[in-house]
Amino acid sequence: MxxxxxxxxxxxxxxxxxxxxxxxxxxxxxxxxxxxxxxxxxxxxxxxxxxxxxxxxxxxxxxxxxxxxxxxxxxxxxxxxxxxxxxxxxxxCVAFPGLDDALSRLNRAGYRLAVITNGGVRIQQRKIDVMGIEPAFDYIAISESEGVRKPDPEIFRRTLERLDVSPEEAVHVGDHPGADVAGAKAAGLRAIWHRGPRFDAAPGADAEITSITQVPEVVTRLGAGT
Incomplete structure (x- = not known):
């Protein structure tokens, strides 16, 4: 791995x-x-x-x-x-508690970070601006500007090309079993499912979290193959 x-x-x-x-x-x-x-x-x-x-x-x-x-x-x-x-x-916009700290920890650890989101550029970019998280990311992929939407593997592959990493070297974090987990897996990434109120399961996920604060530890574990 x-x-x-x-x-x-x-x-x-x-x-x-x-x-x-x-x-x-x-x-x-x-x-x-x-x-x-x-x-x-x-x-x-x-x-x-x-x-x-x-x-x-x-x-x-x-x-x-x-x-x-x-x-x-x-x-x-x-x-x-x-x-x-x-x-x-x-x-x-209301961010999940602990988001800024989790992103800071990942930045300090040297990971390349990107956003992959479906939606219109105007609305999605405004959300990102209001949340103040853009500086943490190396690339932001919004489906309207990319011309392709999750779960199409192309939007994942294109984003990884911008980051200069292979799918095998990347993991996607998302809450939607289809758009996020299935889409990422189809593109060759590993997938962390952020369990929320909308879905009961995400078949194929490599790991499951209930809080965004768990991402650094789970990524470390997946990277170690444990």
């Missing part, structure tokens, strides 16, 4: 706490659009949109349109709330 020289990271659900971020955003949105909610129970509306969001797996039009109608919000809300999400959500 080759020594690990590079680590690639998914963004949403791996470094960015997607659920906590959406909850912060949803609370602040109700305050920003108070004119829509004068006769609405704020907590009930909040609970409904958080439930429908499903950690980002549901379109935002669907997340907001149903509750807007059910709670009797003005027609304007059906378009205004999803548009506000696209503008404001990246500004509310």
């Amino acid at each position: 080759s020594e690990i020289r590079a680590i690639t990271f998914d963004l949403d659900g791996t470094m960015l706490d997607r659920r906590a971020t959406f909850e912060v955003f949803a609370r602040s949105q109700i305050i920003r659009f108070a004119r829509f909610f004068t006769d609405v129970d704020h907590d009930l509306f909040f609970d409904r949109v958080v439930e429908l969001d499903r950690d980002g797996s549901t379109s935002k039009e669907r997340v907001f349109a149903g509750p807007a109608e059910d709670f009797g919000l003005p027609a304007e809300a059906v378009t205004a709330l999803p548009a506000d999400f696209r503008d404001r959500f990246p500004l509310e």
